[in-house]
Amino acid sequence: MxxxxxxxxxxxxxxxxxxxxxxxxxxxxxxxxxxxxxxxxxxxxxxxxxxxxxxxxxxxxxxxxxxxxxxxxxxxxxxxxxxxxxxxxxxxxxxxxxxxxxxxxxxxxxxxxxxxxxxxxxxxxxxxxxxxxxxxxxxxxxxxxxxxxxxxxxxxxxxxxNPDYDRFAGFPEWAQKTLNEHRGDKREYLYSLEQFEDGKTHDDLWNAAQMEMVHRGKMHGYLRMYWAKKILEWTGSPEEALEVAILLNDKYELDGRDTNGYVGIAWSVGGVHDRAWKERPIFGKIRYMSYGGCKAKFDVNSYIKHNLS
The missing domain is CATH 1.25.40.80 (Serine Threonine Protein Phosphatase 5, Tetratricopeptide repeat)
Known part of the structure; x- marks a missing residue:
């Protein structure tokens, strides 16, 4: 049943x-x-x-x-x-x-x-x-x-x-290949789990999304994608990004420990249910999301003020 x-x-x-x-x-x-x-x-x-x-x-x-x-x-x-x-x-x-x-x-x-x-x-x-x-x-x-x-x-x-739904091995082959090819790419920023959890990155939008999740128990769906992709960008490997994102999601989200959460993170970090995009550092051919792209979609400053004040 x-x-x-x-x-x-x-x-x-x-x-x-x-x-x-x-x-x-x-x-x-x-x-x-x-x-x-x-x-x-x-x-x-x-x-x-x-x-x-x-x-x-x-x-x-x-x-x-x-x-x-x-x-x-x-x-x-x-x-x-x-x-x-x-x-x-x-x-x-x-x-x-x-x-x-x-x-x-x-x-x-x-x-x-x-x-x-x-x-x-x-x-x-x-x-x-x-x-x-x-x-x-x-x-x-x-x-x-x-x-x-x-x-x-x-x-x-x-x-x-897919028994590997929460692991790197569960990503599609093209995503594993492109992420492996970019493992050695230089990261401009690297953060610890504690810095992520406390919302202490250089990116106020990311920090605001993290604090919304911590204090409200629910981050807006659009920002869940940006949030997870930036964890990939600011950690040393896709495996570490998965571990950090899943841990924080399952700890703070009221709807954590759910297939939607695991797949949303796998989509963001590992291209699950997505296609290859233009190649770039760290991400390879995984779809990229930027701060500027968010600014074009909604009032970023208002969101930051609401969740970081």
Whole structure:
């Protein structure tokens, strides 16, 4: 059983897919079979004969083996009811402008559902069913469904069929080759894990993204790509970049330890689900992202001020 996805991973494809465009038609062909309303729950005919012991939530919380140095997040609440409220807020107030605002980190244009999806407090199927009922512009509706279904299931496909999903060996051959060819390239900046974690690089935009993740538990998706690519640029090897990015992502992101996180980092550092680009130092043919490119996309100064003040 695959309760995480709409189309079960092994039903969507029997192999590791090359990119979204190879999985997308398979997902769309399967949706009519799997994207259906949930059956009504039926009361069990036999009552439980024993008294259920009341849960001691304080003891349960103390028993958790977690890193308590991570700051507490207070901008969203956990649980099924909070997840439903977050979905309703997105559908009624944000969905119509999703296409135009989703890639701007200074706008509150995304759904903020990923933590709830990760912890199973709402299902992708329920989100998709609710969204399909809304009458909004096609670009926004299709764009969100692409992320919710195709891109999310593409990440599961990669991790399900690739045992090296979080290692250099999991990168496509062309990416391994080009990164190996540029291992000896001089790095203008090299930072330790502690410097990365504390947001102490020369790049205020990167530092702001790191601090957003540390204090908010959720970095904007567009900046997750820039963030990971700069770790590749400022560490001694692709392996070190992977280790640093995964450690920080899984420690601070509310939706960390998730296939989307591993694949997002692998896309940024190792060209997974991407193609070769113009060759350059350190990156080889891995897609490059720059500070200047971000400035052309959104108000960088506003983002930095908001997250570093």
């Amino acid at each position: 695959d309760g995480r996805n709409i189309v079960p991973c092994w039903e969507a494809s029997s192999k590791k897919e090359y990119a979204a465009y190879t999985l997308r038609p398979k997902i769309h062909r399967a949706l009519p079979e799997f994207l259906k309303d949930f059956p009504l729950a039926q009361k069990h005919p036999f009552p439980w004969p024993k008294k259920v012991k009341k849960t001691n939530w304080d003891e349960a919380e103390i028993s958790l083996k977690i890193d308590r140095s991570v700051p507490e997040v207070d901008w969203l609440l956990p649980g099924e009811k909070a997840a439903a409220a977050t979905l309703d807020r997105f559908l009624t107030k944000k969905l119509s402008a999703y296409a135009s605002r989703r890639n701007d980190p200074t706008e509150d244009g995304v759904s903020n559902l990923s933590p709830y999806l990760h912890f199973g407090q709402i299902s992708a199927q329920r989100v998709a069913l609710q969204l399909k009922k809304k009458k909004v512009n096609k670009e926004s509706k299709d764009g969100f469904l692409e992320e919710l279904i195709v891109r999310r299931e593409l990440s599961d496909n990669f991790c399900f069929y």
